Amino acid sequence: MQPDLTPPVIRGENPEDLRLAVRAWLAAHVPAGWRAAMTGTDQESFVAAQRDWFAKLAAAGYATPHWPAAWPGGGRSLAEQKIIFEEIARADAPRLILYFVALYHAACTLMEWGTPQQQETHLPRILAGQIWCQGFSEPNAGSDLASVRTRAERRGDHYVVNGQKIWSTMAQYADRCLLLTRTGKSDPPQGGLTYLLLDMRSKGVTVRPIAQITGDDEFAEIFFDDVDIPLEDRVSEEGEGWAVAQSTLSSERGLTLVELSQRMRYALPRIGAAMRDSGRLDDAAIRAELGRLTSKVNALCALADQYLLRRIAGEEVAGDASIVKLTYSRVLRDFTSLGLRIGGLEAQYDRGFMRGATQETGNWLVDFMNSYNWSIAGGSDEIQRNIIAERLLRMPREPRSWQMP
Amino acid sequence: MSAEIGELRDSARKVLGGLGVPADGEKIWRHIIELGWLTVSVPEELGGLGQSLAGACALYRELGGSLAAAPFLPAMLAIDALCHGRLGSWVERLAAGDYISAPLAESELSAAANRLTGLASAVPDADKAGHVVLCASEGDCVALVPLGSPGVEIQRRATWDTTRRLFDIRLDGVELGDSLVLARGATAQALCRHLSTHLDFALAADSVGGAIALLDRTVEYLLTRRQFGRPLAMFQALKHRCADLKALTCAAAALLDDSLGRLDAVDDTDAALLGLQAKSFATSAYARVAEEALQLHGGIGMTAEYSCHLFLKRALLNAQLGQSNDLCDLEIAADALRPCDD
Numbered sequence: 001m002q003p004d005l006t007p008p009v010i011r012g013e014n015p016e017d018l019r020l021a022v023r024a025w026l027a028a029h030v031p032a033g034w035r036a037a038m039t040g041t042d043q044e045s046f047v048a049a050q051r052d053w054f055a056k057l058a059a060a061g062y063a064t065p066h067w068p069a070a071w072p073g074g075g076r077s078l079a080e081q082k083i084i085f086e087e088i089a090r091a092d093a094p095r096l097i098l099y100f101v102a103l104y105h106a107a108c109t110l111m112e113w114g115t116p117q118q119q120e121t122h123l124p125r126i127l128a129g130q131i132w133c134q135g136f137s138e139p140n141a142g143s144d145l146a147s148v149r150t151r152a153e154r155r156g157d158h159y160v161v162n163g164q165k166i167w168s169t170m171a172q173y174a175d176r177c178l179l180l181t182r183t184g185k186s187d188p189p190q191g192g193l194t195y196l197l198l199d200m201r202s203k204g205v206t207v208r209p210i211a212q213i214t215g216d217d218e219f220a221e222i223f224f225d226d227v228d229i230p231l232e233d234r235v236s237e238e239g240e241g242w243a244v245a246q247s248t249l250s251s252e253r254g255l256t257l258v259e260l261s262q263r264m265r266y267a268l269p270r271i272g273a274a275m276r277d278s279g280r281l282d283d284a285a286i287r288a289e290l291g292r293l294t295s296k297v298n299a300l301c302a303l304a305d306q307y308l309l310r311r312i313a314g315e316e317v318a319g320d321a322s323i324v325k326l327t328y329s330r331v332l333r334d335f336t337s338l339g340l341r342i343g344g345l346e347a348q349y350d351r352g353f354m355r356g357a358t359q360e361t362g363n364w365l366v367d368f369m370n371s372y373n374w375s376i377a378g379g380s381d382e383i384q385r386n387i388i389a390e391r392l393l394r395m396p397r398e399p400r401s402w403q404m405p
Numbered sequence: 406m407s408a409e410i411g412e413l414r415d416s417a418r419k420v421l422g423g424l425g426v427p428a429d430g431e432k433i434w435r436h437i438i439e440l441g442w443l444t445v446s447v448p449e450e451l452g453g454l455g456q457s458l459a460g461a462c463a464l465y466r467e468l469g470g471s472l473a474a475a476p477f478l479p480a481m482l483a484i485d486a487l488c489h490g491r492l493g494s495w496v497e498r499l500a501a502g503d504y505i506s507a508p509l510a511e512s513e514l515s516a517a518a519n520r521l522t523g524l525a526s527a528v529p530d531a532d533k534a535g536h537v538v539l540c541a542s543e544g545d546c547v548a549l550v551p552l553g554s555p556g557v558e559i560q561r562r563a564t565w566d567t568t569r570r571l572f573d574i575r576l577d578g579v580e581l582g583d584s585l586v587l588a589r590g591a592t593a594q595a596l597c598r599h600l601s602t603h604l605d606f607a608l609a610a611d612s613v614g615g616a617i618a619l620l621d622r623t624v625e626y627l628l629t630r631r632q633f634g635r636p637l638a639m640f641q642a643l644k645h646r647c648a649d650l651k652a653l654t655c656a657a658a659a660l661l662d663d664s665l666g667r668l669d670a671v672d673d674t675d676a677a678l679l680g681l682q683a684k685s686f687a688t689s690a691y692a693r694v695a696e697e698a699l700q701l702h703g704g705i706g707m708t709a710e711y712s713c714h715l716f717l718k719r720a721l722l723n724a725q726l727g728q729s730n731d732l733c734d735l736e737i738a739a740d741a742l743r744p745c746d747d
Binding site: 268269271272273275276281284287288289290291292294295296298299300301302303305306323326327330382384385386388389390392393394395396397398399 | 624627628635636638639640641644645647648649651652655656657659660662663664682685686689731733734735736737738739741742744745
């Protein structure tokens, strides 16, 4: 069947009209049986499925609601974007993880900091399906980005880059990379960083996927060996990389957590199904746990929802996002742990894994292992706790007097 | 939050700010009457402020934050029952300070041949009340019972939480005055459920207010107290625990507000479920904050002089009022599992 790609044109009207339009579109277009198709499959099939889903969403305008109005699908308010994400969760549509960095990190960074030339070059390509990855973390700069050591040395009209990045999602498929490099001294610690746009096909770039504990390889290491990057691919000024990187990182919070918390709420019946499958529907201990989990998931959804509403109203304060992220990762761990407990011995057998899955698939040991993605990536739980304590509770930082021996 | 509820909250903060923690019951009660707080959720046509349960919860939250020792909640439950029953005309009397109590736990009462028998527990300040509102689950009846009636026996039950004064009320064939019966049959069942929901939300709000206030005090203490040449608040081991408690209190407050916001659009059964979730989550969160707060205070937390223990005792009592949290959780699970049972 040829998909109907006509975008519904609903703007500035009753937001519930948009909700119904998105709901109807998703009902007609979410690939049937995508979960089964993505289980035990290879990366190539996954990438093909992501490309197909991206093309549909982009054509309908639902991939770029956060872009300015001049762009197809763009100009949606944050409230409208929230509706779109809520409906995507409700429809249990595939997550667009292969394109997330391009659509959010790269696009938002370019819109805020890019030159008109950079925007004209890259934004249409992103809209056409170019894949980007993020080159921020390094083996010794995970949560502590100011310690970036990948060196960019200026030589005439280009930089020469040497070093290594790690934890770059889907880097093996990326066309371009948002690269944070060191061009000067780290004094202050955030100083001397420069933000570059790297063509992943440049000479001297090597990508090595990282085999994960689940068997998946969503992340990769990237090695740079005398890689040339032209000056015109620098974003903002030399030494301004920290500020640019901050806006890259802030483009992702909020909507993602609304979507993921809603997905978790819609996934609660998986716990009931697991209880039925293992004959434990009458197990009072498990029932009480499910009761507690249900309240926790609803509290998480309320938290994510109210956070986004505060953002819309311009009332967000530093540390608010950390509360939502930390709560999400903890509730997700509780959710997957309960599934694992109900799954019993059966959940210990390796049934493969689902590529590009949501966080709650009912393949409990894999879900449990994947839950660490959320308590480690994007600022670990420990970093979130520091932020909450220091920014929201005004507790002092620890002294920085200790020196590496 | 509506502007009216925001104003109500601000005025409550102003009044309570001057009364200290725990706030003296008699002083607060005078303010409660003077400021008309008892009518906050009474419909405007009955002379109230018409602010629904959300308005009441804004006050429960502030009163919880000051460990208020006044019987505001039972009086509010009584007024709610009267408005829903046929005695809206009594509202004025109650608002003026004529105290009617109501139990803060499920009663074991049966009504037969217009007589009420059984036990109502956790009735606050029953010695100061003229009447008590009682729900009989057997025989489906909600009635106002004068506490001087023959066959009524009240007994003080000293609680570790000294901010509440609880009584048991035993009834032995107490005759119900027809004019004081608020509801019978299915209407009584619905009214009982409504009052339980009100109680659950009230306990949730009290707990959210208490948890926030206690966490603030704990962080304040950690900032002041110095050990090993630095404020305790600088130790990451303590910061992380406080951060977890902060996230927990924020989640409890978010769930409470979200659930209150949904009440208008749902039926009684779903409203009850929202109340159970808010109650179980918020009272558990409060108990956890209180448990940690005492530990974080160290030795001084064990002294009667410091207020830590007062929060802890109120938190632990809140978790048992209404229905115990274990029963709440089982009910929530029963609803979640309904599709599987079919």
